[in-house]
């Protein structure tokens with residue numbers, strides 16, 4: 001498929017005059033139900049610029065990708081249902097009409113790279129349960145194969161935040177959703193969080209699991225012949241865990 005050029009856009013608040021706004025490449029915006037792309041703010045674009053840079057070392061890669069993961073978790077949590085909840089404040093006789101989250105959640109990371117997003121989830125949801133799924137390409141068939149899973153036993157009663165930083169073809173993530181579905185998790189209780197997605201990946205997801213919400217920071221131009229996302233950031237797991 002032909003690569004889609006990502007558009008350029010001026011970044012910054014409306015009150016700032018045009019000549020003071022830098023121009024940057026922002027996410028493409030495929031019109032797909034249940035695809036949620038983070039607002040292309042100057043902060044987010046600066047964080048993405050940092051982790052895409054070939055000259056960014058491991059410590060900075062970890063720090064800045066953690067910040068993007070935090071933004072993704074915060075956005076995903078906004079998609080969960082809340083109930084009205086009124087509290088008494090310490091100020092005499094005054095109440096505040098607010099809300100509280102009504103369900104149980106858990107994280108599921110697709111090993112190894114998805115584990116890089118666990119810290120952000122723990123920072124937002126204290127003592128959250130986190131399961132793991134290991135899917136790898138079978139050497140003989142070159143299809144993704146499930147090697148290992150360890151999931152909360154009551155996962156079917158939870159909202160699941162599925163974590164994998166790069167949505168390339170979607171092969172592993174689609175298999176991970178199959179595993180969750182086989183444990184009884186409703187499709188519309190799954191949110192798939194990733195930092196960078198390809199147009200092919202989000203389309204594959206929409207075709208197979210239209211009710212899974214995909215929350216991403218950026219939809220890139222496409223995939224190269226090795227199924228790396230372009231322009232992308234290279235191998236996320238290598239840059240986070242080893243390089």
Ligand code: URA
Nearest residue numbers: 166228229234235236
């Ligand atoms: N996984 C990565 O780490 N990078 C890509 O570009 C695609 C999949």
